[in-house]
Amino acid sequence: MGSTWGEWLAGQAEAREETGLTRRLAPRTADDPAVDLAGNDYLGLSRDPAVTAAASEASLRWGAGAGASRLVTGTLSLHEELERELAAFLGHEAALVMSTGYHANLAIVTALADRDSLVVSDAHIHASLVDAARLSRAEVAVVPHDDVAAVRRALAAAGGRRALVLAESVYSVLGDAASLVDLAAVCEEHDALLVVDEAHGLGVAGVRGRGLVADVGLAGHDHVVVAATLSKSLGAQGGALLGSRALVEHLVNRARPFIFDTGLAPAATAGALAALRVLVARPELPSVVRSRVVELAGRLGVAVPAGAVLSVPMPSPQAAVAAQAALRSRGVRVGCFRPPSVPDGISRLRVTCSAGVPEAEWARATAEVLEVTGR
Structure with a gap:
């Protein structure tokens, strides 16, 4: 590596050490x-016998990976089973699973927003949504945390553009819940779409662990779509997007993180499906x-x-x-x-x-x- 890059990397490492911000892998x-x-x-x-058995059996039956992107030969019947049951559990028409929760957030925002759009972003949203907003090339308005009035003002200034509002049902650092009912009402008032990341809600919050969107009666709402992860409460790996069938059809055709990625591995798919069934049963x-x-x-x-x-x-x-x-x-x-x-x-x-x-x-x-x- 050239001396300029080497010096820059050394300086970055020194600065991290001085401020106590160095991170190291700990296998x-x-x-x-x-x-x-x-x-x-x-x-x-993640270690439930039913879940590990399903993951193991799927690997033996299907192989170690999906083998291709979902639009080639990488869509497995396992994916369809998981999508159908996840959508039913969370109260949506349809679902689409992909390789990570990060990919899910990148996919939903970049497929729905562009230079002619406005993205209103809560100040506390996850890094994946921050990156998604940047990649969308839309104008981004960052509003104070869970400030519904600030969201309303931002949407009022949209000037007729398509607008997305980004929030988490349960915020990952402080653990507080978003004002979902009020946010959805403001989005409906301004014909905007509320994108809710249920990563920390699914399996934990709401009746039977169905998350906060379902708990407050917003599942299937015309102005609400949901992102979720399969790697937390469901103990596997992957992400999912949930909404109308029209939304999922659009994502299949326009969401680059979905189109150009290999399908979710069989073991993770089957493991998440088994975990979902355990959650339903328990x-x-x-x-x-x-x-x-x-x-x-x-x-x-x-x-x-x-x-x-x-x-x-x-x-x-x-x-x-x-x-x-x-x-x-x-x-x-x-x-x-x-x-x-x-x-x-x-x-x-x-x-x-x-x-x-x-x-x-x-x-x-x-x-x-x-x-x-x-x-």
Whole structure:
């Protein structure tokens, strides 16, 4: 690598170290004994016997990959099964699955917005939606977090252009719920489309874990479309978009992240489908998460989130990293949010209240969290 690039990379690394923002990969083994309060396997379904058996059987039957893009030979009957059952569970006409949740967000925004459009973006949306808005080439208006009046003002200035409003049902860092009913009403008033990312709502929020969009009666609404992930509550990998059949037909023909990508792998597809069926059969799972969230939030003295993740503010990035390391040394994994992953610049520990952690391990792990954080 040339000296100019080498010097630039070295300078970037030094700046990260000085501010406590260096990130490093930390591989874990399959038999890691640590209690995982850091991941996104909210319902503990990634290792559920029915889910792993379905993933294994699909790999043996279909192969390790889909083999092609969905518009060539990469659409499997498994994809159609998952799309049909996911749409039914979440209350939409149709669904389209793809290789990641990131791809799903890129696909929906770039397929619906262009230079002649307006994208109104909540200040706290996920990086995938931020990138999607930039790639769409639309004018982007970033509004204060969950400020419905600001959204209304932005839409009023759209000047007749097609407009999208981007929000998350449950925001990933603070864990608060969006004002979905009010946002949908404003979008209907201005003939805009509300794009809601249910990544942290599916499987955790709402009745039977159907997410907040369904819970507030907006599933199938003409001005609401939903993005979701298969890698959190459903314990697999992939993303999905849900809405009308006309919307899905448009995405199949115009969404570049879908068109030019290999279809979702058989193991992930079958695993997500099996996990969805477990969730349908065991509607008590979301309530386990909820009870743990409420209990631990009270003990930590933090706000009760709408989802499965508690956000514990720390005084600095260095303090957050040190607390994370201390807990790791005690056999407990927690997450660590630091800039630029936090919208308000405050570093936090991220504690996942998973239904998949056995009760004894949960009690021990939460006691360690309380001690290390001084609560």
